[in-house]
Amino acid sequence: MRITNLLEIKSVTCTKQERCLFESLSFSLEAGQIMQIEGPNGAGKTSLLRIISGFARPDEGEIHFSGQSISDNYDEFAAQLLFIGHKTGVNGQLTAYENVCHWLRVHGCHVDKRAYDLLSLLGLVGLEDVPVRTLSAGQQRRVALVRLWLNNAKLWILDEPFTALDKKGVKQLQTRFAEHLAQGGAILLTTHQDLTTHFTALKTLVLEYQF
């Protein structure tokens, strides 16, 4: 049975530095849906994603995940959440493989040989044991994006996942999105590019810049 309304945003308000970013914003996301958040710079896309991920608190309103408020039991929500922000959480001093392994252990996933294979699948052959800081911006992002293949989270929250990726990378990523949606997951992402693949369950949310 499918759980409907995986994620529910209930009249969320956020003000930053005396400026109201959005007021009484409500929407919901079902399993199998992908939502693209659009809007000009400074409209509050990142702030919204950070509120939904539970890093920031909304001024008003609540976020519900599978019918439960996320602030009530954050660790349970976190087990179902995959967040990749502007800052990807990849350490420049460690190698790509070490980074992936560390992430897996911290998130309670099993570490196996699959991580190594995935790095080569994402075009990082021969770069697995090089410190990440020596890689290019796009390659560094791929190191973070490997997580998309290695987690069992239901909800993905991705802030500008396509930044610095080449066309092939973007395509690979969207194929993975489709797989995740087919397995009953949900995706929330911001991007300035349009998605090239056609998703039937695509919703868009436009945030306006408010004064």
Next chain:
Amino acid sequence: MWKWLHPYAKAERAYQLCNTLMPYFAVVTVVCLVVGWVWGLAYAPADYQQKDSYRIIFIHVPSAILSMGAYSSMAIAAVIALVWQIRNAELAVIAIAPVGAAMTAIALITGAAWGKPMWGAWWVWDARLTSELILLFLYLGVLSLYHAFEDKKSAGRAACILAVVGVINLPIIHFSVEWWNTLHQGATITKFDTSAIDSSMLWPLLINIAAFAGFVGVVTLIRLKNEILQCERHRPWVRELVGRGE
């Protein structure tokens, strides 16, 4: 009690509560301050050992008591703010901190001015003065942490956490300083033996304590009102209030 208290989590109600409470505190402050100072300075008898210099006690002791009292009420507000996530409690923490810091500063200055004729030095590493000095550092820490943040919402919560950490440490610091003091100086002359105090001196002292408490109350309320206005400035009720010229 919870049902009665809960409406005050709303900013507008809290603001009104401040307004209703303020006159009482103001009257207590003005009356007690005038009576206490005149009585303390002119009518209380001179101490047979310390002569007239002991009159400093009428402001030193109240400010010292209130500096601790303000810190504990700040910490209580901080706990409420963190546990129940009530924004007004956070604002109260920020409102009390400068008042408490001022009380601590008064206690330090008067302590030094009293120490000079009594011990012959402006500053003596006496246990009580040292604790007061550390308390001042704790207050300044909370204040500078609050002002270092650009986002005032995070600033408030950070200040609350620091206040709670401080209040857990305060008894340990106090105890360790007392202990350090006895270790290094032997039993020093205690400035004032409160048990032996005569009622002709006790009454003005109590009145002064009430005056200082009232003052802390009044200024905290004024500052709390400011903080509430500051954070609710875009709300219609603030606009209506300011429009009425209040």
Next chain:
Amino acid sequence: MQFESLNEFLAMGGYGFYVWLSFGSCAAILLALFFSSLRDGSKLRHEVRAQMKREERIKKAKQQEQV
């Protein structure tokens, strides 16, 4: 009254400097805190009023544009 004359009162039995220093600095700190708190409040109200007027002007300008 413990003191015979004003001079005696001011001298405080030889401790006048210390006593008046304490009371003076105490009064100064209390007054400074009190008035700075009041001033903060009136400044804030002033700012809110200015903001309201600014918004009204913007509103008016928009209305005129439409006309």
Next chain:
Amino acid sequence: MTAQHSYWQLFTSVYSKDVTLAFRQRSEIVNPLLFFLIVITLFPLAIGPEPALLKRIAPGIIWVAALLSTMLGLDKLFRDDYNDGSLEQLIASPYPLSLSVLAKVFAHWTITGLPMVLMAPMFALLMNLDSQALGATVLTLLIGTPLLSFIGAIGAALTVGLQKGGILMSLLVLPLYIPVLIFATSAIDTSSMSLAYGGQLAILGAMLAVACVCAPIAISSALKVSVS
């Protein structure tokens, strides 16, 4: 996979990451130690080399130097993780943040505190301490430095989001270090008079136990504030 097993996995993973990183950039381990050594060298130069005087003030100097060199590493404790986004990943992990924080504090202690404890006999010799006081110095550093790491981490967590948090952090943290300083130096003092100093050590131990339980909670809530 049992829950207990994965808590352990989280702890070791966070711990080993920080320690590995420190070993890759040796300066992180070496610099606080050098600082410690230089501060201790400065005192005899400033106040004169009489052995009796040095012996008298040695506990204070060693401990003040220890406080200051612990502060050096603290600013870096959460800074890198904050800047590269690892902190967000730790928060968004299914495990409680306080556990990861505990691992990070232990890592900090391994990097800065432990080398100081190991080097303490040498410093004690420089300051003319006798063997009794030397034992006390090592013991107080062993119990006291983790305490410094715990308390300091609270300050570091509160200021990690600020551009110039370093100085502010020392302002916040140093007053909280006072009890540690008092009990540790007095333990060394007492021991050099050939008296029992178990009481002071017990108090330090009790404070460490309390910090072990309470500090991770404070640190993790401070980190959540800094990240938001």
